Amino acid sequence: MGFDIISPNLPQKMYQGMMIEYIVKPIWGFKMNWLTEIIHIKEYEFFC
Numbered sequence: 881m882g883f884d885i886i887s888p889n890l891p892q893k894m895y896q897g898m899m900i901e902y903i904v905k906p907i908w909g910f911k912m913n914w915l916t917e918i919i920h921i922k923e924y925e926f927f928c
């Protein structure tokens with residue numbers, strides 16, 4: 881699956897509450913806008 885991050889000026893480090901916008905291409909030729917919110921993060925281990 882291809883995706884392009886379109887959020888401007890992302891910080892170097894993830895944080896709780898961070899919003900990230902993408903264009904995802906789950907099927908060839910089909911594009912969708914997607915928004916992700918980071919709700920929990922444990923640095924260097926995982927994020928939700």
